[in-house]
Amino acid sequence: MNTSEAISSAAVSGLAERRLDWRHKAVPATDNGTTHADFLAAKHTLAELQTPLLTLDANALAANADRLAKWCAEHGVLLAPHGKTTMSPQLWTEQLNRGAWGITLANFAQLRVAREFGVRNLQLANSLTDPHAIQWVARVATPDAPILSWIDSLGTVDVINRTLDGSDAVLDVLVELGSHGGRTGARGVDAAMEIARAISASPNLRLVGVSGYEGSLAHTADDAGLAAVRGYLAQMRLLHEELLAEGLYGSASVIITAGGSAYFDDVVTVLSPCINRGTGPRVDLMIRSGAYIIHDDGFYRGISPFSREGDAPFKAGMHGWARVVSQTEPGLAILDAGKRDLPFDEGLPEPQLIGSTLGGPMEPLVGAEITSVNDQHSFMTFDAKTATVNPGDVIRLGLSHPCTAFDKWTVIPVLNSSQDTTSSGDQTVVDLIHTFF
Structure with a gap:
């Protein structure tokens, strides 16, 4: 390995040549066999993807990485982020490029992944x-x-x-x-x-x-x-x-x-x-x-020092997207994302926005709640008097605990910005994050 680099740039950039296919559930069937690089060159948008889905927010990732790097420098401490959170050499690179000492791992298999990608x-x-x-x-x-x-x-x-x-x-x-x-x-x-x-x-x-x-x-x-x-x-x-x-x-x-x-x-x-x-x-x-670079809308949102201090808190850098597949009782919708797709161990997903299409306009979904999750489904309750939920509608979900979100996805699309409540436009996929759990 090249010990002049904190991580092998050649190994990480080589991910762009990986072929995407049926093994990567975030990748549309129409792009089966294309390479990572060609997929990004096509400038796919959120609307071209499918549910269930986990996405990352490029702006939030960068802001969070910058925030803690600056804080560590100001306090004169080293950072060795726990890589088991993401198991993504691409995100490790972002942390190392901002001055991290190295990467922390949890077991032998993870050490082998890191050394394969040249983490020094x-x-x-x-x-x-x-x-x-x-x-x-x-x-x-x-x-x-x-x-x-x-x-x-x-x-x-x-x-x-x-x-x-x-x-x-x-x-x-x-x-x-x-x-x-x-x-x-x-x-x-x-x-x-x-x-x-x-x-x-x-x-x-x-x-x-x-x-x-x-x-x-x-x-x-x-x-x-x-x-x-x-x-x-x-x-x-x-x-x-x-x-x-x-x-x-x-x-x-x-x-x-x-x-x-x-x-x-x-x-x-x-x-x-x-x-x-x-x-x-x-x-x-x-x-x-380790979790800081992703952050969340659950456990870490409530307990992070920056959230508690109210001083430039980290931003939620991940969201789940699910579609209504069944709505046969008033006030109950069944979504097409479950335990195999989204984290649930540190709090259930949080319904935030609803829209008729993925990548289209969305509005707040007030009062809705995920009450339980099965392997492939989530149970969402809502007030049928104030909200209309139909089969095919898309729900954006806030998530808790990135450590148990990433392990469910081999490829995760990165969007150019978070969908907010006033957006009527689509979002471009600006990167694909590969994980190695």
Whole structure:
């Protein structure tokens, strides 16, 4: 791989030559067999697509990417966005081109995708316990193209030691601090210190930082939720200070990393005092926000720091489009999009606009609600006295949780702007985003 690039421009641009066909449900049947490049050259519009459909908003994506890049630069922190949100090398490129340190992934398969597209700096926000994954990382990671991973138990240290026994490979790892009731991570500072000592004693491991994930400890931005997050982050800071005092870091450059898309402001507030550019090891603070580039009309709209502060909030960069396929009871419409098409785990889709055609004029759909979703259908209730809904009508849906939206689509059209309530024109497809889940 070319380590002078943050990601291989040749590999990403090569997606333009991919052929589109029946495997890509967002692509019209009339364009079966065309290439990505030819599809865009034809300047297709929203009206030429079909439902069910997921689309992205080009302006929102750019604005969101710019917003967090600027914020990180202002606060002197690194960004390694969690690539599992989109699994799209094209969107990773947008983040890396704006100064992101690298890309964070969640498992071995995702690491392989990222390295195939030439992502130089990688972080696995997880522990390596599969021998195949351990051996692969040991083989492909280099000082110029590092792969960081996390360790949260003595058992993981033992697995890596046994797998690499007799090898001169050394893996760069961070000790992960967890919390009782949380997800992964050593349960407490004392347990994390014991693990760090075992890492320091291993011939195949080098301790380069502290990691954690505060998002599993709270799901709200109320006082109780924020107190839990901040208390946990304070423990991460304490762990770092004890590691420094005991001299357990094995590198002159140390990373402290936390921060999803919900509480990254608290991460910086609590942990930025750890940043060190003077004597001793260099210490960088890294956040891993991933959903921010897409944002949403649900969970992240309510919990994002920028939404809570009211200071230039992120913009919803994705929408669902569904058509009414059945309207046989007053006040109930069945739509042609369901669990296989749209996210539902962090809130059901939100009906926003209605129109008679895809790409045509739309108006607000007030009082409508998605009450449940099946595999291929959504149940939408509405006030039959004030709203008229007919078979064939198109509903634009606000969505919640981009992480479980992208995995349902291999190709996602990007539109030149969001359809708003006053628009009477169509929208051009300006890009196609490929995903690799």
